[in-house]
Amino acid sequence: MRVLIVEDSSEVVETLRPVLLQDGHEVAVADNGRAGLDLVSSFRPEVVLLDVVLPEIDGLEVCRRVRGSSDAHIIMLTSKDHEVDRVVGLSIGADDYVTKPFYPREVSARINAVGRRARAPMADSASRERVFGDLQIDPDARRVTVAGEEVVLTKTEFDLLDTITARPKVVHTREMLREGVWGSDWFGDDHVVDVHIGNLRKKIDKAGGSSRIATVRGVGFRLAGG
Structure with a gap:
């Protein structure tokens, strides 16, 4: 899958990127909200890992704009103490959130899970309306x-x-x-x-x-x- 990481912490990026590449994903990185929005248009990610606190345009506003133009799965990266940000993120279109600090394998497992959802319909779904x-x-x-x-x-x-x-x-x-x-x-x-x-x-x-x-x-x- 094409995964876009929008995160200004190089430490977080360099922890996540090798694991995602090892799992076969194509990865792009933006270190601020404006660059992230540009990559959503050019890279066309299937999953966006989006930090809440970002330079230039904050993560919640990025989420709102992405949801208006893309059906990518959005997973917010939030601080343990930012409960309000998690709720607001979900209310404006994020699909999930991960609380920092996190294990890279946990994030990778969530991406793999949404990949299965994108490829296969629900088993219980009927074909008729x-x-x-x-x-x-x-x-x-x-x-x-x-x-x-x-x-x-x-x-x-x-x-x-x-x-x-x-x-x-x-x-x-x-x-x-x-x-x-x-x-x-x-x-x-x-x-x-x-x-x-x-x-x-x-x-x-x-x-x-x-x-x-x-x-x-x-x-x-x-x-x-x-």
Whole structure:
């Protein structure tokens, strides 16, 4: 995969780059936000490892702009103490985050996991469209509409909706969603699942649909009315 590292710490870059190259990825590096945006256009990465604190343009603004022009997977690199930055990053389109300090192999495992998601559809996805009231999901086209109007979702948001609607009568635990969407070797926590579910609900509501994803307290999520 083409991996872009946007990170101003040469120590972090030189720790990550050899591991990613060893795993067969093509790697490009930018040491500031502006250069990172330029490389998104020219290098066309499939995965962006994006530091939050960057010179010239900060990582959150870079994330926002990348998400407006690219469907690359975005993994934020955040400080242990920057909880707000992690939540904001996820809310504006990042797919995941890694907290510093981290093990390079952990980052590589996450990249390999999103690579598998990009290559293969969900096992439970049906080939035909699914309709739930005014909500319509086309798994093959990866398209979602509410009352005929398209709702633009990130890859992670779509994969969550796809997983839940493929088995609408099932209560999906956070562990099931983590495994189904991120993969069994993902190192993240339940908080990431909850934030993406929240973003998904907001987008459906904003499009004029009703909140279709119901919370089953203490268990997980299911399709409302499913």
